[in-house]
Amino acid sequence: MSVTVQYLIIVFGVLAVTLGIAAMLIWVERRLLAFWQDRYGPNRVGPFGILQPVADFIKIMAKEDWIPPFADAPVFIIAPAIIVVAVLLSFAVIPWAPSISVADLNVGLLYFLAFSSLGVYSVALGGWASDNKYALLGALRASAQMISYEVFMGLSLMGVVMLAGSFNLRVIVEAQRKLWFVVPQFLGFVIFFIAGVAETHRLPFDLPEAESELVAGFHAEYSGMKFGLFFVGEYLGITLISALTATLFFGGWLGPVLPPLAWFFIKTFFFIGVFILLRAALPRPRYDQLIRLGWKVMLPLALLNLVVTGGIILAAR
Amino acid sequence: MMPPIPANPAPVNPLRMDMIPMNYALIVAWVLFVIGVIGVLARRNLLFILMSVEIMLNASGLAFVVAGSRWGQPDGQIMFIFILAMAAAEVSVGLALVLLAYHRFGGLDADAANRMKG
């Protein structure tokens, strides 16, 4: 097997696995939510309803691809694609296992931050192009929220970068061979995870699409596969944040007995479970509370974490 | 069990920097800058003018980075970082001014702001 073929297998394998996980999450989330809410959830299609995503996919493809006449058509079409592309490209730097990763960039972490910052455009432009009051409000909220939380998301990761001495995710994983970074960087982990929840605008930070106040927020006018792309993009985002949390703070593929890939999936799915549990357990804060939390609590904490970590590293040297 | 891994593995796809002639990159920077200049001079909309200014800033940043790369020195990138900081400050103030002008003159016409009074 030549290097090129091996590389192509990795690329398409990662793509397939990622999209597969995202699709299956539709079912997993509904089942888990139902489990925690003491009901059944979808259980009709296939064993345990496991084919439910397939059914949903068929239904969503069959729907009319409707573009509102008042909308800005090109932007309206591009917007949902942006988030899927951005998140999928982010997966390129995730080291799934020692020999499995699409691109081993020495600025891998910055690469992830760059593409996560591009995700904002999807929501903002989608909401704007819809030319709908609720959609615009949702888009405004989403962009403000994502910009605010992006700031300290990056800052919270810099502690990890300082400890590992590199932006390269593979090096970061290797640096955790002795001790997972969740221990020295517990504050960084908490901040990053909260920022990740906000970045994917999942509950409890799903204010851009808050059904009760904004109908459906930025995707109020979307239907069919374009809506489906937003939907898939959200699950891809959850997977990405979970995978990154596992990589950056919980040693990635590192672990005893089991093969590295298995460890990586175990950790990632654990955090996906946490995401869903959060949705099941927590109420939604008010919008101003969200922004205030971001700027007045999380940002100072992230800076504190940065300063203390840097100070300790300097002192220890 | 875990396979042994080199501590700092070689990049999968090493970048070969020795192929790009710097002159061409500088010409790209020049073209972008000139487009920015034309935009500033030709457009009347304040937002377009601001965007053209951004184009020019970006083009000069490109020139800096390219020059830095040509010598293998980080100074070019540092200049770009300073340009970034300046652009951020400039845009925040500029956009606030645009908002004010929009409310004041009821539009984004740059020529409407031709009086320096109250």
Next chain:
Amino acid sequence: MIYAFYIAAAVAIVSTAMVIVQMNIVHALLYLILSLLSVAVIFFVVGAPFVAALEVIIYAGAIMILFVFVIMMLNLGTQSYRTEKGWMRVWTWVGPVLLASVLLADVVYMLVSPARLPGGGRLPPAFVRPYAMMVGPRAVGVTLFGPYLIGVELASILLLSGLIGALHLGRAVRPESFIGPVSAKKPGSSKKTDRGEGTVKK
């Protein structure tokens, strides 16, 4: 990699050109973002991955989103499209293009004339066709917080002043305060007040 450079450069030039001829400001903005992304690719290709990431994170991801924000707040509709159309005349482009062609002449002259040092001596050939060298984030960071520390401090002061300036300019102001002092408001009487009067007073 050289093809990546050519493609990125072409995309950058075309999309930047599209920015300044667009009627719809959001479309122009999208082209600008595209231009920034392709410049980021150029950065990456010439061996500056760190600023490539910064270009995307800060320029495309943060600064441009401010434009999106403002455009969304202004809610420019079809009317602005028509104004733009009205402003867009052929002769407005004549002057700028003339200036640009003068610059073009300068550059062409510089390219065709042999490179000379200020003293009159010729540059050695290696200086005529230079190539890029990789500069990683570590080198940038070390230099930034070493010799350029003052610059960092100045940049932080600049950002702070930008923050304060934006906060001051963007503070919530009622439309009345642009026009003039609001007279003592009584229900009913405010309706009679002619807004034009206030303008004169100011």
Next chain:
Amino acid sequence: MMLPYLWLIPALPFAGFLVLSVLGRRMGNGPAAAVGVGSVGLSALVAILVASSFINAPPPAHVYTQTLWRWISVGGFAPGVMLYLDSLSLIMVLVVTVVGFLIHLYSAEFMAADDGYSRFFAYMNLFVGSMLVLVLAGNLLFLYLGWEGVGLCSYLLIGFWYREPENGAAAIKAFVVTRVGDTALAIGLFLIFINLGTLDIQRMMNLAALHWRPGGALPTIAAALLLGGAIGKSAQLPLQTWLPDAMAGPTPVSALIHAATMVTAGVYLIARTNVLFTMAPAVQIAVAVIGAATLLVSGMSALVQHDIKRVLAYSTISQIGYMFVALGVGAWSAAIFHFMTHAFFKALLFLGAGAVIAGLGGEHDIFRMGGLRRQMPLAFWCFLAGACSLSALPLVTAGFYSKGLILSSAWEAGRAGFWLWAAAIAGALLTSIYTFRLVFIVFFGEAKAKISKKPGPRAAIPLVILAFLSVAGGFVNFPAFFGIKGSMFFSRFLASALPSATYAAPLPETDLLLEAVAAIVSLAGIYVAYFFFLSSPEYSREMAGTAIGKVLKRFWFEDWGFDWLYEKTLAAPYRWLARTNRNDAVDLFYSFIAKVNMFFHYGLSLSQTGKVRFYAAVIALGAVVTITIAVFAR
């Protein structure tokens, strides 16, 4: 050991000044006086303790220096804020603080009815502090600070009653005239620093003795410039004109600044830099000649004045002239001795005059006074003690001993000595005449006015103490011919700081003879005064009525026409120049530039269209043109 507390002596008055200037307006008269008088009193107490410590346990080489901090450091120039205490500065400090304290105490009553009560004490404290800096300074720059500080206070206090325009004019005159001398002094400092590389006084003098040839050009010029400063400050010929006008200030100010301390700063300066003057014999002669001329000129002027304070002012100038004569003949300690006794009796005279003036409700003219002997016995007796001391009444007064020392030193000073002695003895005659003219006219004869107010205890105590000092202050320096144990104590004390007289001390017999002549002259003067102004005043009127008498009286009254001369030769031409040049010729050039600017301004303002895009286009055009020029002009 009190020596380490030396810094407290100048610091206390400065602290008082700070408190008064910050809080003065808010505190009442009582606290203001307490701070103003108390700070100087404490300073005097510390000075006395330091002095006793210095005398009982002299520091090595009889010199104590205290460097508080480094002032500035530029190149090799690093003057410290350094206090230098030797027997000379100790005497000065004692006189300044003790006399200063007594005058402060007197002022507490004298100024009680005045509006600017706390302001007055603030200025006075600042003055005492500056004067102490002057006398304690270890280097010339620090000395110059004190020098200018006292000049400033003098200006402020002469113009203390600033609502009267004449007072302001007098203050400005004092400031400007002394500035002439100060400029010379500053240039002298520059010269010394450039040539010797230091301003530290002792180092400077050592280096000067080492590197400079005695009688050479450099020491002569340096000494002459320092002398210029001394002349200005000490109101010697030809810069004496400011002092009589300075009497516009409150009387305690005249007593403290314009009699006892500041005006003698010139004497101190010359004594302090004595090595320099010894190396410049020509300048030293000049000092003596200036002193002799001054004492005669101002003695004659004092003879015809009407204003009680002006008489005393001319007398002060004349007495400082004696000190200059002593300095000129190298009798350093004699000069300082006379400075000390003069501080006592002249302060006393001024304070006594102040009591009289206050008693008569602000009357200055002596011919409207008279017969005050019975109405104000205390003031009379004290004034009389001062007058006797000033006239050098033999044996019982301080002035006799100090003036006698100067006279005998002058006599011994080589060939010129006789003429100096003759001038000094003539001056002594004049001194007794004008002094007792004052006494007889003011206190004897028939009463011409009722007194409204008698000095209270706070004014009386300083009078009495000063009267005592005026009488007994001379006993510290009995002449050698008395053969008393402990004679010449003062001079021997000063010998550690000042070289003993350049000329051999006169034989006791000669000395005795000289003292006898001086005593006779002094008594003769008193008799002349008695004859002309008390027993038969018609003679004096007759003398003044003759043609020559009229001219002389007018001439002397106007201070030998110095003011007239300066007015005609300096002030009037300057005013004429200023008037002619009212529209400043140089201005033409500048207004031309302004016109050109205006032209361009109006031209360029046409380009201010207010169109942002136009501006941007112009900027771009300019940039493109610049680049094109740069590219093609390579």
